[in-house]
Amino acid sequence: MDLSHIITELGENRDQYFNAVAPPIWQASNFSFKDVDSFSNAFEDERNDYIYSRGINPTTDILRKKLAALEGSEDCLLFSSGAAAIFAGVLANVKAGDHIVSVRNPYSSAKKMFDSILPRFNVTVTYIDGKLLDNWKEATREHTVLFYLESPNSWTYELQPLQEIAQFARHSNIITFIDNTYCTPIYQNVMELGIDIAMQTATKYIGGHSDTLGGVLCGTNAMMKKIFDTEFMTIGSGLQPFNGWLLLRGLRTLPMRLERINQTTAQIIRF
Numbered sequence: 001m002d003l004s005h006i007i008t009e010l011g012e013n014r015d016q017y018f019n020a021v022a023p024p025i026w027q028a029s030n031f032s033f034k035d036v037d038s039f040s041n042a043f044e045d046e047r048n049d050y051i052y053s054r055g056i057n058p059t060t061d062i063l064r065k066k067l068a069a070l071e072g073s074e075d076c077l078l079f080s081s082g083a084a085a086i087f088a089g090v091l092a093n094v095k096a097g098d099h100i101v102s103v104r105n106p107y108s109s110a111k112k113m114f115d116s117i118l119p120r121f122n123v124t125v126t127y128i129d130g131k132l133l134d135n136w137k138e139a140t141r142e143h144t145v146l147f148y149l150e151s152p153n154s155w156t157y158e159l160q161p162l163q164e165i166a167q168f169a170r171h172s173n174i175i176t177f178i179d180n181t182y183c184t185p186i187y188q189n190v191m192e193l194g195i196d197i198a199m200q201t202a203t204k205y206i207g208g209h210s211d212t213l214g215g216v217l218c219g220t221n222a223m224m225k226k227i228f229d230t231e232f233m234t235i236g237s238g239l240q241p242f243n244g245w246l247l248l249r250g251l252r253t254l255p256m257r258l259e260r261i262n263q264t265t266a267q268i269i270r271f
């Protein structure tokens with residue numbers, strides 16, 4: 001799908017709001033229904049109807065559609081921060097006794113979850129140098145359920161061979177989760193490489209103006225429904241309408257800002 005179409009058109013039904021170019025902020029906690037039947041039908045899959053903004057909301061839903069399309073995924077969930085997205089995405093996929101293999105030195109909130117929170121529920125983590133596929137294979141145990149990737153890695157910017165790791169993981173029934181914040185889907189389409197869950201902190205490049213936090217998870221419909229029905233709705237850390245609106249505004253200029261970052265980064269490296 002064309003990038004500028006995604007950023008400026010997709011998910012926007014302007015004729016419903018006086019053809020305003022910038023979408024409105026639907027600052028509403030709950031939504032009314034004409035009759036009881038339509039209200040109870042809406043609960044069949046709360047991702048598809050506006051019921052209560054702890055679930056979905058019309059403003060954040062525009063962003064949700066755009067970010068799913070940008071990532072090339074079936075669906076997307078939006079959180080109040082990147083840390084919340086990491087926490088919900090990982091927690092929804094582990095149970096007591098499970099084991100995770102992670103890149104060494106993931107972003108600090110992921111590391112804290114691995115080191116301090118998950119061990120309380122008997123979930124263990126092995127950190128590896130993620131550059132070599134063999135390291136992922138060697139660290140895999142009988143109860144390994146999730147590979148946690150960050151490519152480039154926080155702090156050290158090392159890369160991992162994502163396609164090979166994803167192939168091995170799929171073959172071994174292991175879920176792959178990547179923090180794709182540094183590249184964004186514009187520079188690294190991880191769905192095409194076979195990764196199951198793509199996370200970004202929208203606080204960084206998507207927002208781009210240092211005025212809001214946000215987190216993104218993208219993946220299959222089934223995976224997003226699983227996370228939505230459990231951690232997303234229960235923890236209640238979904239993105240709020242005003243923050244969604246700020247992120248929509250930021251997203252409009254994402255490709256231009258990334259181009260500029262490319263230029264200035266090269267200058268800094270040369271210097």
Ligand SMILES: Cc1ncc(COP(=O)(O)O)c(C=O)c1O
Nearest residue numbers: 081082083107181201203213214
């Ligand atoms: C790579 C990376 N992942 C996740 C996070 C956490 O995102 P947030 O600050 O939106 O919770 C950050 C924040 O700096 C980050 O740099």
